[in-house]
Amino acid sequence: MASIGRFIRLAIGVCALLLFVAAAPVPSAAQQVDPAASAVKEQQLLQELNRIQGRVSIPDQRSGVLEQPQGREWREFHNVTLRWVGGIAILGMLALLVIFYLRRGMVRLQSGRSGRTIVRFTAFERFVHWMTATCFIVLAITGLNITFGRPLLLPLIGPEAFSEWSQWAKYAHNYLSFPFTIGVVLIFLMWIAGNIPNKVDIGWLKRGGGIVGHDHPPAYRFNAGQKAIYWIVVIGGGLVAATGYQLMFPFYLSGIEGMQLAQIVHSIVAVLFVAVMLAHIYIGTIGMEGAFEAMGTGTVDVNWAKEHHSLWLEEQSARTGANDAGRKAAVTAAE
């Protein structure tokens, strides 16, 4: 029995030796094989997809994106393009308004004040307007601070003060976005009826409205210029709100490219929005006599309504009775 055991052991030993001899050439063959031949190549991946993504074993799966050099384009946009676009839009609009004011001055009421007034905006409408407007001004200043603060304000007040201010500006920008968005939605709903473009607008635009032209083309409650402002507020406000929330809640809606794109849309729409609103503020204050009180006290002089919104005044008069309109309004007027 022992000899059989020895024989088996010998046989296994011989087999093992044969296997070893047979296997021996394999490592030398492997040396000629390039283990990196099929390896992923960085430049190839970048050229194909412009980003490199893989698997990570940490809980944060978003960190699986290894490399995405397109941040460079975004940097170029943020540091160069946006500053030019924003600077030209805002300073250009300011310059335009100054030149316009110097040449045209305040557009006066041609027939003077009648002393009788008519309600133009209810208390609720004015509340919504001013809530949105206040938020907009804070959002605009704090937003511009992010883009222009570093080159303009930081050297003046120093890094510590600038960071402190910017920190609060960021909070204000984030939190006031909520009442602003509510305001935009309310504006959309409460004034949509008067802001559908119609035939009257074409005539109004052809005659340059009341501010560029020198006469008073007829208009309903909102003229073509105001309708334009309305749609800019609704669409522009909607865009800045949607893209802003995308940036406020990172990764809820998109990855990093989506956020870069959102920031581009957000900032470009925002600087154009600011430029348009400067013009809106101009016409509503020093640009036109009798315009501010519409949003101030809520009532306007009947002569103002006759000049700027003749068709609206007719509508209102028809509704309340021709003679009544003026008298009823006069009760609230001229204190």
Next chain:
Amino acid sequence: MARMKFLCDADRCIECNACVTACKNEHEVPWGINRRRVVTINDGKPGERSISMACMHCTDAPCAAVCPVNCFYTTADGVVLHSKDLCIGCGYCFYACPFGAPQYPKVGNFGSRGKMDKCTFCAGGPEADGSKEEYEKYGANRLAEGKLPLCAEMCSTKSLLAGDGEVIAQIYKERVMKRGYGSGAWGWKTAYRETIES
């Protein structure tokens, strides 16, 4: 002065994640934040490679360029650091970073961003070297103690190299020459605008 760089030799990385763990432990990085991570590309397929990635301390760093409050600075060693006192947590550096390095603790409402945290090349921050404040905000300052980043120092396969860019490039070149292959210095082109020719 040396120009400090990271280099991950993907042909050596075995995805053990020890660099990730060492970093978290050394700097007591808060929960949910990873200054370093290991990404495996083509996982389970032929040619799979793992790369350990953190802030690459770029030349002409995009984060520093876009920061609205200018809180970044580059040290004499070429390490890109930032001041958490100045950071406002806006997220812009994260949009600009090619490597996804900036991390934000969720401190505010709605998971809004707190002050940014990222790899410091174990070089702390603007506070006094080795001070308690520095440690609390940025973690250990090993560079000030004459040590190199811990992730690379304890890498078991010596895949991750950290140190003088020229020295680690030389080490990598020698490796590639000796073994006859190399899948390149990942991220170098993007971060430093140069590659290691081998």
